[in-house]
Amino acid sequence: MKNLFVVVLIILLTGCASYQRKNNQIAQTLYKSPPKAVLKILQGTEPLKRDIAQYHLNVGILQFKIGNFSAAITALELAKKEMAALQAISISENAAAATVNETYRAYSGYPTDLIMVHNILALSYLFNNDIGGARVEILQAQVAMRKLAKGRALIGQLASTHLISGIIYELLGEQSNALISYRKADVILIDNKLPTPMGLKQALLRMSYIVDKKSQYAIYKKRFPDIPTPNKNTKSKIFVLYFDAVVDHKAEFSLLVPSPNDDQLIRIAMPRYPKTNTTISHGIIKVNKQQLTTQLIDNLNLSVRKDLSQIYPSILLMTTSRAVIKDTLVKKANEKDDLLGIVFNVATFISEVADLRSWNMLPANIQFAYMETNEPTVSLGRKNVPSEKVEIKKGTDNVLLLNSLTSSIFHYQQ
Amino acid sequence: MKVKINISIFLLSIIFLTACSTTVKRIDASDQVDLSGAWNDTDSQLVAKNMIKDALSANWITNFRKKAGKNPTVIIGTVKNLSHEHINTNTFVENMQREMINSGEVQFVASAGQRSQIREERGDQDINATEATRKKMGDELGADYMLQGQINTIIDVEGRKQVRYYQVNLKLISIKDNRIVWVGEKKIKKYIKNSTLRE
Numbered sequence: 001m002k003n004l005f006v007v008v009l010i011i012l013l014t015g016c017a018s019y020q021r022k023n024n025q026i027a028q029t030l031y032k033s034p035p036k037a038v039l040k041i042l043q044g045t046e047p048l049k050r051d052i053a054q055y056h057l058n059v060g061i062l063q064f065k066i067g068n069f070s071a072a073i074t075a076l077e078l079a080k081k082e083m084a085a086l087q088a089i090s091i092s093e094n095a096a097a098a099t100v101n102e103t104y105r106a107y108s109g110y111p112t113d114l115i116m117v118h119n120i121l122a123l124s125y126l127f128n129n130d131i132g133g134a135r136v137e138i139l140q141a142q143v144a145m146r147k148l149a150k151g152r153a154l155i156g157q158l159a160s161t162h163l164i165s166g167i168i169y170e171l172l173g174e175q176s177n178a179l180i181s182y183r184k185a186d187v188i189l190i191d192n193k194l195p196t197p198m199g200l201k202q203a204l205l206r207m208s209y210i211v212d213k214k215s216q217y218a219i220y221k222k223r224f225p226d227i228p229t230p231n232k233n234t235k236s237k238i239f240v241l242y243f244d245a246v247v248d249h250k251a252e253f254s255l256l257v258p259s260p261n262d263d264q265l266i267r268i269a270m271p272r273y274p275k276t277n278t279t280i281s282h283g284i285i286k287v288n289k290q291q292l293t294t295q296l297i298d299n300l301n302l303s304v305r306k307d308l309s310q311i312y313p314s315i316l317l318m319t320t321s322r323a324v325i326k327d328t329l330v331k332k333a334n335e336k337d338d339l340l341g342i343v344f345n346v347a348t349f350i351s352e353v354a355d356l357r358s359w360n361m362l363p364a365n366i367q368f369a370y371m372e373t374n375e376p377t378v379s380l381g382r383k384n385v386p387s388e389k390v391e392i393k394k395g396t397d398n399v400l401l402l403n404s405l406t407s408s409i410f411h412y413q414q
Numbered sequence: 415m416k417v418k419i420n421i422s423i424f425l426l427s428i429i430f431l432t433a434c435s436t437t438v439k440r441i442d443a444s445d446q447v448d449l450s451g452a453w454n455d456t457d458s459q460l461v462a463k464n465m466i467k468d469a470l471s472a473n474w475i476t477n478f479r480k481k482a483g484k485n486p487t488v489i490i491g492t493v494k495n496l497s498h499e500h501i502n503t504n505t506f507v508e509n510m511q512r513e514m515i516n517s518g519e520v521q522f523v524a525s526a527g528q529r530s531q532i533r534e535e536r537g538d539q540d541i542n543a544t545e546a547t548r549k550k551m552g553d554e555l556g557a558d559y560m561l562q563g564q565i566n567t568i569i570d571v572e573g574r575k576q577v578r579y580y581q582v583n584l585k586l587i588s589i590k591d592n593r594i595v596w597v598g599e600k601k602i603k604k605y606i607k608n609s610t611l612r613e
Binding site: 092 | 499
């Protein structure tokens with residue numbers, strides 16, 4: 001009877017691990033299939049209760065990529081609520097994680113997820129023509145980032161969030177808030193040793209010229225002497241965001257070591273992000289003979305790796321402690337019955353899986369460009385892909401979002 | 415002995431599962447229930463009641479009556495949500511409207527959205543209603559004042575503790591000459607401590 005129970009447990013545990021791998025495979029199909037098809041596959045899966053936040057996050061980002069903004073808002077608000085509730089500690093989940101594996105903890109989101117959920121929500125509200133809702137999200141993102149900030153550590157600090165905040169404030173005519181947000185984006189890029197994109201340099205000059213011409217504008221003008229002085233004009237403003245590729249997902253790294261007495265095998269499984277050589281593609285904006293390329297504002301492949309590095313020591317400690325517990329359990333079973341000992345050894349061996357869960361359908365990086373024009377149309381595209389024309393009404397403010405994996409362009413105009 | 419243990423485990427499981435099931439209890443709409451600490455119906459009702467009471471006890475209303483010899487007519491404009499929460503300002507506007515109308519101190523006219531529907535109906539009556547019952551165009555009551563406002567928040571977070579500070583500002587503006595005749599302010603401060611443990 002006991003043996004049967006253990007066998008059932010093994011089957012169940014193997015199922016948990018295979019769901020994680022399947023989910024990562026689904027995320028990778030975004031390179032070959034349209035988001036709508038991927039969403040259908042994802043919605044056909046049955047997530048475990050403890051993985052529900054990850055499920056809502058992925059459903060939300062896919063709905064967003066399709067352009068179904070209301071559904072994206074619903075899914076992401078659910079994910080946000082779930083992740084907030086899961087910030088409290090569960091004793092039973094911790095006990096299961098300490099004895100079986102890390103996947104027994106409910107998925108509560110990594111720092112990048114906790115901030116990116118506001119980014120995608122803000123853009124969903126914006127493209128759904130609810131700029132007030134977008135403003136609420138950027139305020140929430142700022143509180144979330146403040147909560148995650150620890151000294152100069154950049155965990156959960158995304159330049160793209162401040163950039164999107166700046167754009168929304170600028171659209172609402174809140175120039176002072178816009179300048180503060182653009183400045184924060186610039187500071188994060190400097191701390192990350194990344195160059196400030198041209199669009200952000202222009203934004204810093206544009207806003208400081210209005211808000212604080214004597215002091216802050218003079219500083220930025222000294223830093224960016226090649227950019228012309230902003231002037232009041234009736235040109236249309238175009239903010240272009242570009243979502244490139246799919247963020248990397250984790251893989252399992254496992255080790256087999258014999259126990260101190262050489263009588264059993266102990267398996268140690270840890271998550272890691274394998275090295276990838278993803279080439280970054282760029283969005284291209286063409287107006288007449290003028291051509292502009294989007295530039296990197298956030299590398300989410302780096303952010304997710306930082307998130308994992310931060311908790312790696314605790315995962316390692318937990319994995320080692322678990323190995324000791326499992327070793328003791330097998331020894332005790334072995335003392336009772338040799339066969340039971342073998343069954344327990346196999347069960348503990350198979351149950352040792354790394355937690356590979358992540359918000360694996362996010363873009364790999366976010367890019368930005370800005371331009372002002374009097375032309376009624378702009379062409380948007382990327383290298384080796386035919387560009388699409390977007391109509392721009394004279395004197396309007398526009399936010400455009402391009403995605404490297406789909407041909408759809410999202411457009412907010414006011 | 416073994417049978418007794420099994421029965422106990424079975425009973426405990428039932429109790430545990432019962433605790434997990436959804437329960438619904440009807441409560442009075444005026445009962446104060448705070449779940450997450452976010453802006454809720456209680457805040458909306460409380461702020462609307464206090465602010466309208468304050469507005470109706472200010473000098474502008476007596477000054478208007480002295481001058482015009484009638485109660486002022488008010489319309490509610492937009493109440494902007496500049497807070498950290500997705501607040502449905504419509505319920506807040508409805509609460510204020512109810513407080514004002516029920517006071518009997520002011521007359522109230524429909525908002526821009528409601529007006530267009532009524533105008534459509536009047537247009538329809540022009541064609542389809544009998545002469546005796548038809549309501550003609552151009553008899554609308556023009557508002558004297560417009561109430562506008564905004565909801566702001568300041569949030570201070572440290573670990574599981576949070577202080578939420580809400581500030582609601584309302585302004586009553588004379589439509590005739592853009593004079594601001596009344597400014598009201600209501601503040602709510604909430605201290606929220608999230609639980610460290612969960613199920």
